[in-house]
Amino acid sequence: MAVDIVQLREWIGREESASEVVTPELVRRFNATLDLDGCSLPGDPAPLLIHLCLGQPAVPGAQLGSDGHPARGGFLPPVPLPRRMWAGGAFAFHDDIRVGETVTRTSRILDVALKEGRSGQLCFVTVEHRIGAGGRDVITERQDIVYRDAGSPKPAPTAAPAAAPEGAHRRLIVPTTTLLFRYSALTFNGHRIHYDAPYARDVEGYPGLVVHGPMQATMLLHLAADIGGRAPARFSFRSLSPLFDNADFILDAAEDGAALKLWTARVGGPVAMEAKAEW
Structure with a gap:
């Protein structure tokens, strides 16, 4: 095109x-x-x-x-x-x-x-x-x-991507259709890949509903704030591959000097989103 x-x-x-x-x-x-x-x-x-x-x-x-x-x-x-x-x-x-x-x-x-x-x-x-x-x-x-x-x-x-490492801090997330729908409603996000399973599969070719990138980033930021005891001054993130509602995923975090490295990955899968929190 x-x-x-x-x-x-x-x-x-x-x-x-x-x-x-x-x-x-x-x-x-x-x-x-x-x-x-x-x-x-x-x-x-x-x-x-x-x-x-x-x-x-x-x-x-x-x-x-x-x-x-x-x-x-x-x-x-x-x-x-x-x-x-x-x-x-x-x-x-x-x-x-x-x-x-x-x-x-x-x-x-x-x-x-x-x-x-x-x-x-x-x-x-x-x-x-x-x-x-x-x-x-x-x-x-x-x-x-x-x-x-x-x-x-x-x-x-x-070659199949390497499985994500395990962080020193971990939190399991179950991406239910209810969770995805409620976050779409909160953000007034009409993108059908997050709540319309037939559309996500048959039109866009995904194996399931797509987990929102901003929701993953929000979860990682709140994990960083819990670990650090206060909100970071700076937070950045980058999506590497999508997550879907057909598998649970993990929020991971590990110390990186004065900062915190964070990432998401489905159980046994590669890094989906990577992030960094700095105080």
Whole structure:
């Protein structure tokens, strides 16, 4: 499929903003979905990465693509490659978001790049989000989105990837359909690969429902905060391979000097997401 990268790069510099209140009800639903402890009274610190649930585009059904995402060509560039995934990102935490505050996200397209991978064309869109609450800068975020062609040839077979190592800290996650559905609802994410099993299998060719990348990152960040006794100052992550609802997976962590290395992997499988937390 032809990709006009010159046209797509015209989207660099585009901005949009959205605001939403962190309500006690949202905090309770977030904590319940991810089995987190925490308070939800006005003024309490809100859970880490709850801002991913706020200010999401409320697009009418008629304006959604067949995959459940908003049709392209608004804030994000109209990349013609149909398969879209969140490939990675990074967060710098400056202050707590507090329950009851209005959170504003200002987003800007930083880069659009076309690359050739083993499976065909890949288009990477880099977005910066600046998160403010109560007049304070609270989070700076980089989001890496990747698009690929549905008809890309599969890469030549290679040796089976090595199983992920076991970390010093481990936590088992059972990716039930209920968990995936509830996280999609929290983030108003209509992408059908996370809740529509026939679509995920028959249209996109996956063996099951896909576990959300942002949810894996959120789980790893909360594990890091539990281990470190406080929230990290910086957290970055990168998706290497997908996880599905057909196998349990592990959150792993190991000390790396003053930092913490973290990763997810299905039981007995390779690393799916790798991350780093720094204080």
